[in-house]
Amino acid sequence: MPDGYDPAAFEPFAVTADLAVFTVREGTLHVLLVERGEEPYAGSWALPGGFVRPRESAEEAARRELAEETGLDADAVDALHFEQLRTYSAPDRDPRMRVVSVAFAALLPGLPEPLGGGDAARAAYVPYGAVRDLAFDHGRILADAHRRIGDKLEYSCLATSFCPPEFTLGELQGVYETVWDTVLDRPNFRRKVLATDGFVEQVDGPPRRDGGRGKPAARYRAGSAVALHPPLLRPEGRPA
Amino acid sequence: MPDGYDPAAFEPFAVTADLAVFTVREGTLHVLLVERGEEPYAGSWALPGGFVRPRESAEEAARRELAEETGLDADAVDALHFEQLRTYSAPDRDPRMRVVSVAFAALLPGLPEPLGGGDAARAAYVPYGAVRDLAFDHGRILADAHRRIGDKLEYSCLATSFCPPEFTLGELQGVYETVWDTVLDRPNFRRKVLATDGFVEQVDGPPRRDGGRGKPAARYRAGSAVALHPPLLRPEGRPA
DNA sequence: GCAAAAGTGTTACAAGTACACCCATGG
DNA sequence: CCATGGGTGTACTTGTAACACTTTTGC
Numbered sequence: 418m419p420d421g422y423d424p425a426a427f428e429p430f431a432v433t434a435d436l437a438v439f440t441v442r443e444g445t446l447h448v449l450l451v452e453r454g455e456e457p458y459a460g461s462w463a464l465p466g467g468f469v470r471p472r473e474s475a476e477e478a479a480r481r482e483l484a485e486e487t488g489l490d491a492d493a494v495d496a497l498h499f500e501q502l503r504t505y506s507a508p509d510r511d512p513r514m515r516v517v518s519v520a521f522a523a524l525l526p527g528l529p530e531p532l533g534g535g536d537a538a539r540a541a542y543v544p545y546g547a548v549r550d551l552a553f554d555h556g557r558i559l560a561d562a563h564r565r566i567g568d569k570l571e572y573s574c575l576a577t578s579f580c581p582p583e584f585t586l587g588e589l590q591g592v593y594e595t596v597w598d599t600v601l602d603r604p605n606f607r608r609k610v611l612a613t614d615g616f617v618e619q620v621d622g623p624p625r626r627d628g629g630r631g632k633p634a635a636r637y638r639a640g641s642a643v644a645l646h647p648p649l650l651r652p653e654g655r656p657a
Numbered sequence: 658m659p660d661g662y663d664p665a666a667f668e669p670f671a672v673t674a675d676l677a678v679f680t681v682r683e684g685t686l687h688v689l690l691v692e693r694g695e696e697p698y699a700g701s702w703a704l705p706g707g708f709v710r711p712r713e714s715a716e717e718a719a720r721r722e723l724a725e726e727t728g729l730d731a732d733a734v735d736a737l738h739f740e741q742l743r744t745y746s747a748p749d750r751d752p753r754m755r756v757v758s759v760a761f762a763a764l765l766p767g768l769p770e771p772l773g774g775g776d777a778a779r780a781a782y783v784p785y786g787a788v789r790d791l792a793f794d795h796g797r798i799l800a801d802a803h804r805r806i807g808d809k810l811e812y813s814c815l816a817t818s819f820c821p822p823e824f825t826l827g828e829l830q831g832v833y834e835t836v837w838d839t840v841l842d843r844p845n846f847r848r849k850v851l852a853t854d855g856f857v858e859q860v861d862g863p864p865r866r867d868g869g870r871g872k873p874a875a876r877y878r879a880g881s882a883v884a885l886h887p888p889l890l891r892p893e894g895r896p897a
Numbered sequence: 898g899c900a901a902a903a904g905t906g907t908t909a910c911a912a913g914t915a916c917a918c919c920c921a922t923g924g
Numbered sequence: 925c926c927a928t929g930g931g932t933g934t935a936c937t938t939g940t941a942a943c944a945c946t947t948t949t950g951c
Contacts (some may be wrong), residue, residue: 429669474746506709508711650940652941847931871922872921901949908943924926
């Protein structure tokens with residue numbers, strides 16, 4: 418036993434990994450939520466998550482839980498952007514017992530992934546703006562996650578994680594506009610992205626035809642860069 | 658009991674709060690370390706920290722532990738900059754039992770604070786560059802904390818937390834140069850800081866005489882701003 | 898032809914960089 | 925009078941914002 422630790426003197430702590438999973442669908446930011454089946458908060462929506470098992474880290478638990486909830490296979494989940502947010506440890510955050518939650522943010526490309534089987538609980542992608550009254554302190558966690566993702570778009574190449582393997586600059590710009598709820602100048606956005614080494618790289622071959630009107634767009638892949646120097650700052654004064 | 662949680666099926670988790678406490682002393686970045694008295698890692702240096710108690714959050718535990726280690730009174734500790742870093746949860750990070758550590762970074766103004774009583778263990782401010790072979794994964798935690806503090810100097814007004822209540826712009830610049838291990842252009846630094854509303858505010862009265870040579874410097878206090886728009890970017894290509 | 902989306906060019910302005918230079922003080 | 929640190933001025937370069945304009949497609 419560690420010095421200063423008397424197991425009998427401490428009520429047990431449980432450790433959970435909770436996830437704020439974002440995706441962009443049809444120009445709207447969505448969050449993956451599950452409906453709780455039991456008290457407390459039965460019938461409320463909550464973030465997906467679960468207990469960290471004895472032989473796994475919080476990161477491993479988060480990936481495992483996400484695979485279970487979404488039905489994605491392990492390889493697909495491994496490829497996703499995952500990021501530890503922070504840990505929520507207020508003593509009363511769960512009325513039943515002492516639960517410390519390590520929160521993660523994850524980004525899904527906006528594909529028509531149906532929610533596979535997984536747990537019996539109902540799960541759905543809910544528009545971010547329509548989310549209300551989550552269970553526990555999950556509303557707070559979700560708000561923190563949203564702020565973090567928005568901030569990270571400024572100085573990292575994160576936005577490509579919201580896109581399928583091949584995408585157009587218009588789609589990439591849509592990610593920024595959706596998460597920031599703002600409108601960007603297309604010519605400037607384009608120059609900025611292309612001027613950043615390793616942010617995106619053009620794919621050879623015929624341009625993208627997605628059924629819509631307008632000129633077909635060139636296709637791009639995510640590049641090898643991670644950081645964005647200089648940053649792509651979000652317009653401050655005028656939020657759309 | 659929460660659904661899906663069977664206390665008997667899980668070995669107990671212990672939760673600790675560990676601290677990376679930085680201060681600038683005589684132009685060098687220092688970290689507060691404690692010497693371990695017991696196995697494992699007896700005789701090694703480690704980050705200060707301790708177990709989260711049943712009725713406190715990890716943040717409260719961190720502040721309590723810091724007060725105990727440094728001998729600072731509670732009010733002084735409450736005024737310090739505190740920031741949750743991330744949580745370290747690898748199953749084998751402590752060989753004795755399952756310990757999840759919520760890590761924090763804290764900044765002390767560089768005053769000649771002697772280390773008060775506190776625990777029996779030896780504690781010291783160690784130059785950051787001289788730190789080697791910390792116990793557990795504390796080396797990793799400390800490196801993460803250092804990177805985070807350095808990054809935050811760029812886009813927040815954090816640097817004033819390293820300074821006493823009144824300081825000169827030269828001292829503030831010294832904080833940046835010490836943490837980043839670089840040299841900044843004084844005129845540009847000055848303009849940048851003064852151009853940022855609420856970063857610092859000048860104190861009336863006679864200029865600062867600190868015994869040294871040179872023109873006496875005007876004194877400043879930390880302002881009310883928290884963020885730095887636009888950021889004060891660290892020079893990239895030429896470190897020092 | 899017209900709307901819609903992609904892509905190019907240009908201009909005006911703000912910000913960051915790299916200096917040269919003057920000021921006040923202690924030794 | 926000179927070394928040292930504080931403070932001002934300025935030219936140069938880079939990055940951003942705003943906007944006009946051309947191209948290629950579907951209807």
